[in-house]
Amino acid sequence: MPKQDFEDLKLEIKRLREELHQKEEFLRERQYKKLQGKNVYNDQFTTEEIVRYSRQMIMPNINPHGQIALKNSKILIVGVGGLGCPAALYLASAGVGEITLIDYDEVELTNLHRQILHSESDIDIPKVESAYNSLKRINSHIKVIPLRLHANSLTIKDIITKNKYHVIVDGSDNVATRYLLNDVCVMNDIPLVSGSALQMEGQLTVYHYQGGPCYRCLFPVPPPPHAVTSCGDGGVLGAVPGTIGVLQALETIKILTNSSGVLSGRLLLFDGTNTTFRNVKLRERNLKCDVCGENPTVKTLIDYELFCGSSSHDKVINIDILKCNEQIDIIDFSTILKDNVVLDVRPKIEYQMCNLPNTVNIPFTEIEKDDVFEKLNKLFKNKLADGIKNVYVLCRRGNDSQRAVSCLKKKFSESPIIFYNVKGGLHAYSKFVDTSFPRY
């Protein structure tokens, strides 16, 4: 199918969807007109609202006052991913009056296993737009404001000065944004419902709530960038951020309804491997804290990427540490793949997931070990005897393979073997050689 046809089809689907949406609204308005106006039985809610929220409103914990509080609340959710999606879903369903969503990314196929507001037909559209559509389908009474932007000091400052939020929900995926949101919350006196997840683990707490500690009280200095694992590299099981995101919604509702029992001054550690929840009692607010202490040194928002030494997103930043003659272009590589020695240095599991034929897997972590010399010599003995001296090193994106080449070069300085890095790795292979190779 030519590219133009794809675009035409996409446009037609979009137009039909809008038409469907309009017709559904039209029907709803006619069908439920009587339920949506004011009624003589309660002047705070429409008939439909009372029925819709009745299951939570009849509990003493929420009651009509709590429901009114939710209706009058404005919250900000930063990150509409694995945490933000379930959090937003439950907050919208519960009737939080105004929800602003911030995210810069577009929906990708790799998001769908955990980011439950997005569907297959949303791929390549902005996450905030996809989330907006999903939330409005569930609750058309509330106001959802999708903001497609990158959260940084400038953008957040602008939004915060124009709006008074009752809670900020941190569903971000990087250290810099976490410090940014913490400082914003302290400086503007807003509770921060902070969740995070990776692999099978999750963490949850509420910062800067009723005199409780902030993120900096606990973690005054950011971790070194190389010690931070992203979901893209470490992986994550969807139900784990799902669990934490849902609990973020719960804590937010408790704060908005002025309920007791908010998870402040305590850190919840969720371990999905054995389904344990641990509640660690935290320190009190640090009077010497840089931002919420008695004499704060951080009084305005700073450059958080600089402070953390890392970018405010979880994308991998590519390295370039080799010379031109130590590398091979992906197209050239694809033509010689069959008759050469190719080392794939990805972790074993990733190799099992998908691999190029005629390649050998030695994970990067093994390359650094001392016995790699014997291992490779054994592996390549026959090939070397045949006069093959070139070894091509391959990985997911072409970064670990560069590190591997540079490490192997030193270890094999006495050997006739020449190591080459395959530029751009399997991502480039999928992009330029064969799109049916899974780009993950």
Place this chain on the structure above:
Amino acid sequence: MNVEVKVLFFAKAREVAGKSCDILSVSSPISYLQLLEEIVTTYSLADIKRNIILAVNEEYCNLDTTIYLKPGDEIAVIPPLSGG
């Protein structure tokens, strides 16, 4: 006096230590900084030494305290998670 305590690892500490828990023999009483040093050295956590919370029996340890440990106490090593 040395006591045997249970060390629980979370997030990056679990990845680096290569296990989710371990039994460690440490002296008691011990200062927070000594305990941190002992754990960091034993489990090669130097990289994240400044980004760890230690909690004894699910309670945060203040940096300037002396800790009295009993056999079987649980020490949680908690770095922050940032993914989402």
